[in-house]
Amino acid sequence: MKLGLVTPVLTLNPRAHNAWEEEAGFDDVVAIAETADRLGWHHLTCSEHVAIPRHVAPTRGSRYWDPLATFGYLAARTEQLRLATHVLVLGYHHPLDIAKRYGTLDRITGGRLILGVGVGSLKEEFDLLGMPFEGRGERADDAIRALRESLSIREPASYEGKYIVDPWALQNPVPIWIGGRTSRSLRRAVELGDAWVPFGLTLDDEIRLLERARHSDGWARRERELELVLYAEGVDPAGDPAGARAAIERRAEAGAADVNVRMTRRSLAHCLEQLAAMVEIAA
Numbered sequence: 001m002k003l004g005l006v007t008p009v010l011t012l013n014p015r016a017h018n019a020w021e022e023e024a025g026f027d028d029v030v031a032i033a034e035t036a037d038r039l040g041w042h043h044l045t046c047s048e049h050v051a052i053p054r055h056v057a058p059t060r061g062s063r064y065w066d067p068l069a070t071f072g073y074l075a076a077r078t079e080q081l082r083l084a085t086h087v088l089v090l091g092y093h094h095p096l097d098i099a100k101r102y103g104t105l106d107r108i109t110g111g112r113l114i115l116g117v118g119v120g121s122l123k124e125e126f127d128l129l130g131m132p133f134e135g136r137g138e139r140a141d142d143a144i145r146a147l148r149e150s151l152s153i154r155e156p157a158s159y160e161g162k163y164i165v166d167p168w169a170l171q172n173p174v175p176i177w178i179g180g181r182t183s184r185s186l187r188r189a190v191e192l193g194d195a196w197v198p199f200g201l202t203l204d205d206e207i208r209l210l211e212r213a214r215h216s217d218g219w220a221r222r223e224r225e226l227e228l229v230l231y232a233e234g235v236d237p238a239g240d241p242a243g244a245r246a247a248i249e250r251r252a253e254a255g256a257a258d259v260n261v262r263m264t265r266r267s268l269a270h271c272l273e274q275l276a277a278m279v280e281i282a283a
Contacts, residue, residue: 003279091132099165103165176193177189179197
């Protein structure tokens with residue numbers, strides 16, 4: 001089982017963050033990333049929102065560190081840890097912007113980027129950025145196809161045009177993980193992605209969606225197995241190792257090869273302790 005860390009401090013989720021994170025600084029994030037890297041965690045995450053409407057903040061939170069700036073620094077402080085955008089909102093960006101910026105990041109990190117993407121659901125943020133909200137799903141599908149062609153150089157080239165994006169990603173291809181909470185997000189992952197990374201769903205709901213998808217024509221047409229990255233919240237590996245083990249095992253039984261873990265943590269020291277305990281359980 002590969003462990004992904006839902007990174008503390010970077011996002012203040014009113015449902016799940018702990019009090020110490022409100023005053024924590026970036027030095028704490030660096031310590032967490034360096035420890036996760038040393039312990040062999042597979043990846044850590046950073047989400048994207050530009051500006052949250054005040055009336056939405058009590059449910060979604062108001063703090064979202066920028067993934068590109070955050071990962072650019074953490075890349076220099078880690079060696080093996082992969083860096084996963086969870087998720088980048090496709091509707092906020094031109095695909096070539098993503099290809100240039102995150103392709104550069106992948107090259108800088110020696111091929112450690114995981115490009116997690118989503119369609120987005122916060123209309124007020126689309127309006128603020130001057131981006132159309134309606135039809136965003138279809139445009140997201142086109143953006144994913146464009147990223148497949150522009151993130152990495154393919155030999156022989158599948159497309160020759162007037163422009164070239166240089167530098168490009170080191171990985172060929174960069175893994176593209178599709179996030180979401182709907183059956184449409186799973187269908188998008190089946191048709192266009194390397195992995196499905198659901199959030200905001202119960203495990204039982206995820207299993208039901210997967211059971212239906214596995215019988216679809218799109219699933220049958222895939223050349224390689226769709227990777228499943230399932231979410232485990234409120235895990236306490238140091239205080240309740242049996243409960244943490246059960247959470248991991250249930251997701252493995254559902255077909256997950258990776259799990260994104262949000263652990264309880266009372267302080268930075270407790271968070272670092274939890275990182276080590278979780279590795280022992282997953283092993």
